[in-house]
Amino acid sequence: MLEERRTLPVMQAESFEKFLNLYSNQQVVIVTAGTASGQSTQLTQRIMYLELDKGLQVACTQPRRVAARRVAERVAAEMDVRLGEQVGVHHRDHNNTNEKTRLKFVTEGILLRQYQEDPTLSRYSCVIVDGCHERTADADILLSLLKKTLVNRPELKLVIMSATMNTQEFADYFGSSSNADSGLRPTRFECREAYPREKSPREHTRLSVQQIQVAVSKLRKGIKDLDVVPLYSSLPQDEQVKAFHSGDKRICIVATNIAETSLTIEGVACVVGMTTLLPAPISQASAEQRAGRANRTRLGVCFRLYTKETFDNTFLKSSPPGIHKADIKKYILILKSAGYNAVGTFDFLEPPHPEVYLRGLQDLKAMNMIHNNGNITPAGNGSLELPIEQAWYNAFVRGLKLGCLDEIISIAAFSSTRHSIFAKPYPQRYAAATEHAQFTNPVSDHMTELNAFYKWRHQCKLGAKEAAVWCHETLLNVEALNEAFELRKEMLDECGVLFGIESVPALTFDDEEYDIKIRKAIARQTLV
Structure with missing residues (x-):
């Protein structure tokens, strides 16, 4: 080393x-x-x-x-x-x-x-x-x-x-x-680039996690001596490790734009770069980052599934700043809490359009997170203490009054994980729909998630092995459930401090307004 x-x-x-x-x-x-x-x-x-x-x-x-x-x-x-x-x-x-x-x-x-x-x-x-x-x-x-x-x-x-x-x-x-x-502009190994002479078919320009699974399945069937593994951020960690620790067989890694990070995967010599992750062009900088996976530990080649003309004349030099695409409300509150009240004149690296500020300010006023004079409210400051979308703060306040804060925290945790707690692998999509039906609440997806969460926690009490087997059989995403559970624990502690309470109130299952109270609290995400 x-x-x-x-x-x-x-x-x-x-x-x-x-x-x-x-x-x-x-x-x-x-x-x-x-x-x-x-x-x-x-x-x-x-x-x-x-x-x-x-x-x-x-x-x-x-x-x-x-x-x-x-x-x-x-x-x-x-x-x-x-x-x-x-x-x-x-x-x-x-x-x-x-x-x-x-x-x-x-x-x-x-x-x-x-x-x-x-x-x-x-x-x-x-x-x-x-x-x-x-x-x-x-x-x-x-x-x-x-x-x-x-x-x-x-x-x-x-x-x-x-x-x-x-x-x-x-x-x-x-x-x-x-x-x-x-x-410093050094590079370690050469990476050759190969472009097609004609424009690529439209069907080659779409890629998603679901399609990654389809591609993996087809490659495994078509090439027996090739070890094919997926790699994307929501993949369980034990599955991600397979991309970094290959055996003696040749390995093919089918990845999302996680390939644009600073990851090094030993032995990668060829990269096949597509134009999109979603139906939108990537930038030249993103394309270069993807190609870089092929020259980290040896000489490599990048096959681009788009023409040189498309790369030179259609792709932007770099990706548009994320601040131009993100929900601005969170960042307005962060800046105001840091003392930069005149957010419209803040010295951004690349400022968003003024209309975006105005819409963000209107939404924050409607949620009672800033005063009419632009100053941040206690609710706005409180929302920044939560590791999730700020709008959930109002739902927490309402949930506290209705006695269902525990349930609202759980629902907020599910909604804030990177991916759904319901696993839907493409080859098992019909079996997944059948298994997930046991959790269904006909009036609310949030209540459906809550049902699944409670049953999972019951299985966890029986033992970790039993819970893992149950999740596999019912096609629940263990990683997402664990992520939601850890996030829930963090928010329980935060809410205890925020609201000055020793224990978080929860409903009993025999409460006649169980569903109604939870749905009323959720509705407070946007209404004050």
Whole structure:
């Protein structure tokens, strides 16, 4: 492992000296390095050692949980330490860190929540924002807030990293006052590109999780000596591991845009890049990130299922900023709670359209989360304490009054998981419909989920093995159920503090208005 690390481009003397010089003399450093260059694993370690004498932590954000986990695991292995000690990982339903942790890999959302609690981010001496090419809404807001924090904390360092991004845009944004600079453009292995001569058929331009399962099934039937595995964020973790630990057989990984993260999958030599994940074109930057899976550990080739002309003339240079597509209400509240009341004039990296602000403000006023004068209300501040969509706060308040807060918290947890608790694998879609019918409530999907949750908890009391077998037989998504359960526990604690209650009220099953009370509380998501 050590010999392999020494060959990584960012660890070559010239490259590392350039980075070290920038890091020593600048407050903000923008690093662009080709895929497989080692920036996510090697530079983070070097920065941690550079900051060690300050007694503070170094945070490295990742756009996705899978990427945060995998990079943290790799770095811990390279440092020969147990994950959770010097090197830790923290995302919404998992916190494997302790007081000894010095290098923490977190999702962008986690760092945003920490900023709400401590706008100076006083626990950190350096923040590394990795994967900036994805331009997620959380990352854009985080960078905007960090720009303000850097002024108040001159000793704080910011490192922005990506394999493909417009460095000049970031450098212009942070400006000379923040001493922004860019450097490092190494790549480790060559990746050849192959384009079709004619435009690809329309049926090749659609891809979804369901279609991934279909593709996996067809490939397994068609090529017997090929180990075919899926890879996407909602896949159970024990299934995801199969993509990273292949056996002796050749492996084919059918993946979503998780392939655009900083993941390294050993031995990948060929990438087949399609135009879409959903029926919408990707960007040139996303295409380059996907191609990068093929040159991480060996020479590779990327087969693009679209023409060179389409790539050059149709694809945008980079993905549109996530803030332009996200629900702006959450970010309006975050900014107002941080003291930036005039959100319309806030210094965004790329500001949303003014009409988006107006619609967001109208919705927040309707939900009683901001006053008519624009100031944030106690309800608005309270909603930010919850790790879910802010609108659920009103449902919680109503649920508390109606005595069904426990049920509403459970329903909010189901609604906030990445995927449904009901597994619907394509080959078993008809069996799934039959099995799930036992939980059905004819008037509410939320009540249907609640029924499934209660039956699952009953099975868990019988034993973990029994619950796992039951979930397999009834086609329930164990990962989603566990995620919802952990989120539910977190919200039970949060609500206890928010509402000053020792126990969360719950209905009894013999309550004549059981369904009605729960549905009334849910309706309060948008109505005050």
